[in-house]
Amino acid sequence: MGTPLASSIVGTGSRASPPRAALNRYAADTAFATFVALLMAFLYIPIWVLIIFSFNDSRSLTWPLSGFTLDWYVKLWNNQQLLDAIGNSFYVASCATVLTLLVGVPAALALHRINFPGKKLFRRLVVLPITLPGVVTGISMLNLFRLLGFNLSLETVILGHATALLAVVVTQVSARLERLPKSLEEASADLGASPVHTFFHITLPNIRSAVIGAGLLSFVLSFDEIPVTFFLTGRDNTLPMYIYSTMRRGVTPEINAVGTLIVLFSLVLIILAVIANREKRL
Amino acid sequence: MSPIRDRAIGVAVFGVPLLWITVFMLLPYAIIFTYSFWTKQYPTFVPGFQFGNYLALFVDPQYFRVLMRTLKVSLLVSLFAFLLAYPFAYYLALRCKSSALRTWLYLAVIAPLWVSYLLRAYVWKTILGTEGILNSFLMNVGVLSEPSDIFLYNQFAMVVTLTYIFIPFMVMPIYTALEKIPRNLIEASSDLGMRPIPTFLRIILPLSMPGVAAGFTMTFCLTFGDFVAPFLVGGPDGNLVANVIVTQFGTALNWPMGSALAIFVLVIVLAVLSLSDRVERRYSPKET
Numbered sequence: 001m002g003t004p005l006a007s008s009i010v011g012t013g014s015r016a017s018p019p020r021a022a023l024n025r026y027a028a029d030t031a032f033a034t035f036v037a038l039l040m041a042f043l044y045i046p047i048w049v050l051i052i053f054s055f056n057d058s059r060s061l062t063w064p065l066s067g068f069t070l071d072w073y074v075k076l077w078n079n080q081q082l083l084d085a086i087g088n089s090f091y092v093a094s095c096a097t098v099l100t101l102l103v104g105v106p107a108a109l110a111l112h113r114i115n116f117p118g119k120k121l122f123r124r125l126v127v128l129p130i131t132l133p134g135v136v137t138g139i140s141m142l143n144l145f146r147l148l149g150f151n152l153s154l155e156t157v158i159l160g161h162a163t164a165l166l167a168v169v170v171t172q173v174s175a176r177l178e179r180l181p182k183s184l185e186e187a188s189a190d191l192g193a194s195p196v197h198t199f200f201h202i203t204l205p206n207i208r209s210a211v212i213g214a215g216l217l218s219f220v221l222s223f224d225e226i227p228v229t230f231f232l233t234g235r236d237n238t239l240p241m242y243i244y245s246t247m248r249r250g251v252t253p254e255i256n257a258v259g260t261l262i263v264l265f266s267l268v269l270i271i272l273a274v275i276a277n278r279e280k281r282l
Numbered sequence: 283m284s285p286i287r288d289r290a291i292g293v294a295v296f297g298v299p300l301l302w303i304t305v306f307m308l309l310p311y312a313i314i315f316t317y318s319f320w321t322k323q324y325p326t327f328v329p330g331f332q333f334g335n336y337l338a339l340f341v342d343p344q345y346f347r348v349l350m351r352t353l354k355v356s357l358l359v360s361l362f363a364f365l366l367a368y369p370f371a372y373y374l375a376l377r378c379k380s381s382a383l384r385t386w387l388y389l390a391v392i393a394p395l396w397v398s399y400l401l402r403a404y405v406w407k408t409i410l411g412t413e414g415i416l417n418s419f420l421m422n423v424g425v426l427s428e429p430s431d432i433f434l435y436n437q438f439a440m441v442v443t444l445t446y447i448f449i450p451f452m453v454m455p456i457y458t459a460l461e462k463i464p465r466n467l468i469e470a471s472s473d474l475g476m477r478p479i480p481t482f483l484r485i486i487l488p489l490s491m492p493g494v495a496a497g498f499t500m501t502f503c504l505t506f507g508d509f510v511a512p513f514l515v516g517g518p519d520g521n522l523v524a525n526v527i528v529t530q531f532g533t534a535l536n537w538p539m540g541s542a543l544a545i546f547v548l549v550i551v552l553a554v555l556s557l558s559d560r561v562e563r564r565y566s567p568k569e570t
Contacts, residue, residue, distance in 0.1 A: 036387065039370050043390070043446070046402065047402075049405055049408070049409060126299075131503040132551050133547060133551070135509060136547055143313045224399055227524075240398065247514065251411065256408075263397050
């Protein structure tokens, strides 16, 4: 091995490295490629299973497939409870997203800009729900609402989601603020702009894509949320809660049909997020 | 910038989030913390200050067994997610030569996060069930002559399902950590004659530890408090702590016990967080 550095970069090049090293490298590459392919299969086969069985012409989810049908989708369309649940979910997710952004963006700004006693604790508390299971948030807020005498409703769910999602907004927006040069805001202030003016004309445009990204993610997470909703909802169900209660009664291709639509919807949102992300790099 | 005006605006901007956090996080935690010392007295509860509920966690086999099972499942899920995520993240960060392929593979791994969590758990129920797709497939192919019930409603099913769900949380931080490792360190090691495996063990692995710690934290904590996957695929002996919490606040009507369990989960999460902080600090480069 004349130049180990060169051979490690050139890799399989037969020039400098002895055949055994090249062979090892080839074997390692093949092993990695196989591993990646298997992992992809593990991640995506279940999703395809979900989709394929939503078109299968049989009540039971068994192999082999028996035939193609759109019946399950037609059934969805006629299921009023499900349609109500979808409506509720849109309501909850939109309100929770707006609320969490209204509280989360100022929280991120405060953490970035101001020093105050207990700042470390505050930061820890805000981001805690990322790792804290929803059950804890759910039951602790349930107890608060019971103590205050609130009736459980979609609105209590919104408060719960907004609280749990603050963590997402604060981490994403903080990360962006940290990369923002301080000089921009200082220049704006030096030129006589008020802090409010500076926020709307300098800071906000610069963190816009992070705010949009955090908003999208919050929306998806809220739309999909179960543990907090489970404790905080009253008589109305959100979509995941409706699906969850249907699952208690057993497995049906109707769930696969809803699932397929959710996968489609998520795909659209992923594409939106990728576009928002691309803008960030410019 | 006048410091006084700055301060006034700071207080204004900061007031809402502070109020929100106090009312919707601190206060609720304080409430369940208080309840956890109360006692159940059917059909309600009486205020008190006793550690009976906490003691029961460790003494009463009905709770202790669930705690141990939760701990075991969380550790197994974190371990398997790590074993699958690390080689993948390693390949992406250090071996994949095409940056387009890298972007696509990374997206492909985190995309499932955007697909409903509930559905990802549900689909395993349909795959692993006695009447499920795996069984009917194996029978169709001729491997099995009658459906087997070994796949669903046990800890195996729970570990597979939760590993499947949490892989993205493991890949993301490990990939980020591996990407941050300066390439010249790896090159230097190989220039100095170190073989790839020692280079990996002595340079790459330690430097990626902060990512591993973050991934473990997410996976472990979220598994520890999950009640959906155990409900769907865990079976009668598959209850985890969160399922017991649900029961205490539901049919069992024992809020004090449920609160003690929730505080226990909170403490475990905080402990794991501070442990992972320590790991991160220990393995982080000293400068910067």
